[in-house]
Amino acid sequence: MIGALVATAFWAMLPAYVPNNAAVLAGGGRPIDGGREWRGARLLGDGKTWRGTAVGTLAGVLLALALNALVEPASAALGVDFPTFALPAAVALAFGAMCGDIGASFLKRRSGRERGAAFPGLDQLDFVVVALGFVFLVDTDWAVSVFTPGVLAVVLVMTPILHVVTNVGAYALGLKNEPW
Numbered sequence: 671m672i673g674a675l676v677a678t679a680f681w682a683m684l685p686a687y688v689p690n691n692a693a694v695l696a697g698g699g700r701p702i703d704g705g706r707e708w709r710g711a712r713l714l715g716d717g718k719t720w721r722g723t724a725v726g727t728l729a730g731v732l733l734a735l736a737l738n739a740l741v742e743p744a745s746a747a748l749g750v751d752f753p754t755f756a757l758p759a760a761v762a763l764a765f766g767a768m769c770g771d772i773g774a775s776f777l778k779r780r781s782g783r784e785r786g787a788a789f790p791g792l793d794q795l796d797f798v799v800v801a802l803g804f805v806f807l808v809d810t811d812w813a814v815s816v817f818t819p820g821v822l823a824v825v826l827v828m829t830p831i832l833h834v835v836t837n838v839g840a841y842a843l844g845l846k847n848e849p850w
């Protein structure tokens with residue numbers, strides 16, 4: 671029962687989990703804010719780039735399409751009724767994750783935090799909250815059927831744990847400048 675909830679939560683959120691990690695690998699180039707400042711600090715900072723955002727979003731969408739192709743064998747193997755992703759839902763999850771991360775950087779700069787500074791709580795949940803918000807807006811019936819209260823509860827507990835583990839791992843591998 672809990673295993674099925676965890677498996678469903680992980681499957682349904684994978685298109686939102688991958689973009690931030692893909693952005694770390696792809697990042698660089700022109701910052702979204704073009705170097706502009708607002709109220710004495712960068713609008714977003716050099717850590718939010720057009721290329722990272724585009725590649726991150728694309729990676730999440732492609733992952734959703736790959737999961738669609740695997741849905742039958744995966745469901746049969748685990749005995750779980752995994753959902754497929756319509757394109758609008760996939761885009762909402764992937765682009766929502768990137769927007770949540772960008773929004774968090776905006777808040778970090780407003781609160782005097784330099785690029786790379788930690789903001790515990792926000793760092794671990796920003797992308798999930800916006801990804802879920804977007805997908806509930808864009809594909810409401812699908813989102814309501816997939817993200818039941820049980821699945822949502824698992825997402826809120828599991829995401830910070832996965833975030834910490836993947837970021838410490840990326841830092842240890844030298845892919846990321848900070849372990850958060």
Ligand code: CTP
Pocket residue numbers: 693694695696697698714715716717718719720721722723768771772775778784785786787850
């Ligand atoms: N990245 C990017 N574009 C994005 C998000 C991330 O290019 N939309 C890349 C950047 O190279 C960034 C790295 O991924 O430095 C790590 O992402 P993150 O930790 O979110 O950015 P920070 O550099 O820590 O900046 P901030 O303090 O604004 O979060």
Ligand code: K
Pocket residue numbers: 771774793
């Ligand atoms: K971040």
Ligand code: MG
Pocket residue numbers: 786787848850
């Ligand atoms: Mg960071």
